[in-house]
Amino acid sequence: MSPLGMSPSGPWSRGFRRRLFVGLLVLLLAVGVLVPDAVGAAGTGGSGTAATPDRARYDVDLRSDADGSRWTGRQRVSFRNASDRPLHEVYLRLWGNGEDGCGGAGAPGVHSPVVVSGVRGGTAGPLAVNCTALRIALLRPLAHGERASVAFDVSITVPERNARFGREGAFRFLGNALPVLAVHDAKGWHLDPYVAVGESFYALTGDFRVRLDHPSDLEVPATGRTGTRPAGPGRAVTVSVAERVRDFAWAAGPFRTAAETTPGGVRVRSYWAPGTPAAGVRLNRAEAVAAVDRFGREFGRYPYGEIDLVMTAGFGGGMEYPGLVLLGTTQEGSAVVHELAHQWWYGIVGNDEYASPWLDESFAQYANFRFYGLETRDCWADVYWPDDGTVLTASMEYWSRHRDAYHLVYSAGPCALADLERTLGSDTMARLLARYARDHWYGVSTTEDFKRAAQSMTDVDLGPFWESHRIR
DSSP, X not given: OBOTTOSOOSOOOHHHHHHHHHHHHHHHHHSOOOOOOOOOSSSSOOTTOOOBSEEEEEEEEEEEOTTSSEEEEEEEEEEEXXXXXXXXXXXXXXXXXXXXXXXXXXXXXXTSSEEEEEEESXXXXXXXXXXXXXXXXXXXXXXXXXXXXXXXXXXXEXXXXXXXXXXXXXXXXXXXXXXXXXXXXXXXXOOOOOOSSSOOOOOOOEXXXXXXXXXXXXXXXXXXXXXXXXXXXXXXXXXXXXXXXSOOXXXXXXXXXXXXXXXXXXXXXXXXXXXXXXXXXXXXXXXXHHHHHHHHHHHOOOSSSEXXXXXXXXXXXXXXXXXXXXXXXXXXXXXXXXXXXXXXXXXXXXXOTTTOTHHHHHHHHHHHHHHHTOOOTTGGGGOXXXXXXXXXXXXXXXXXXXXXXXXXXXXXXXXXXXXXXXXXXXXXXXXXXXXXXXXXXXXXXXXXXXXXXXXXXXXXXXXXXXXXXXXX
């Protein structure tokens, strides 16, 4: 995610830096952070438990109303138990309920934006974590290596707000709208609360096949490789197939469109609302083509074949999803480079975004700095620490309580990585990132993983470096 102004395309001047960080602070203070009733992140697990359920396959069939505001249909997810212990349950994360929680009066979740009903293949329990988690008890314990599936009806109503799950005029954004499986590992079930500033998301990669039935006058960009065909009078069906991704997102509206293929063979499809500044759209398209190929050379070839840019004038900042990014676009462009860097940092090289947000945001912003050739030797001039106890590697639980310091993952984080590059040498840093991405491709990384990987590249003890840069 990139709050407004986090990905500059102009010079890295002191005035620009001041506007950048002041704008970020205003945004963070303006957006409330939801801290719902919590279910512990370490509910039922023990040490040595592999992350599970894995190898998920999502089959989704949805039909929209006349303008893409409401989608109803069915979803089925099959999965494997990777743990050496029997799996008795799974949890669905209904992240789309994060802002609104359990809705109005009455039965919890009935009036929430995302409603799951008619569960088959298991027994649904009560909604938890402010209606963002649904426990499903399996029909029988699932042994190591075995597969099972659950299916359910789903109703998705796009909220009346301009947000990653929301709307702007005639345009609908459906980020974090589909229910996805929660993760169980050595810490137990990860059922962290939703946060409005930053992300809470943590998912293993899975395969999605999504069929979206919609009015034919709506364009529907979506995660994965997509194709659209007629489906009766005034209707069309967009089918998307995505493999080894952590989530699925789409948008709908009367977008204008264009497409091009990068020299490296990645299809960049652009969708923008009328009224989006034309200069910004052109700049986004050009920078996307350059960034996808450059990051592919630096971190490993982009594996999904296609990336969609969804651009409007009023969307605040940017938000990343596998194969699709939402971009608030001005005459000067947008956060497109930062958001595309997220295709690697969280999308391909995963992490628990609630526990370790720096692992995706700081890495994406460091890649952004490198793309633009920004001078980083004086970037610490804009960094301040609220107290001695603040660390770069803090969780979203901490940043939610210290919203005015959240800018540190975007400012101190890339500065620290730039200092590490100077410590190791640019060639060694490049090899480190390429190797680190390769070793965690489609997997999950941690701060300790990165520290070990960096230490393996040098004989110099990096302990003092981590301490001085508050990487703990």
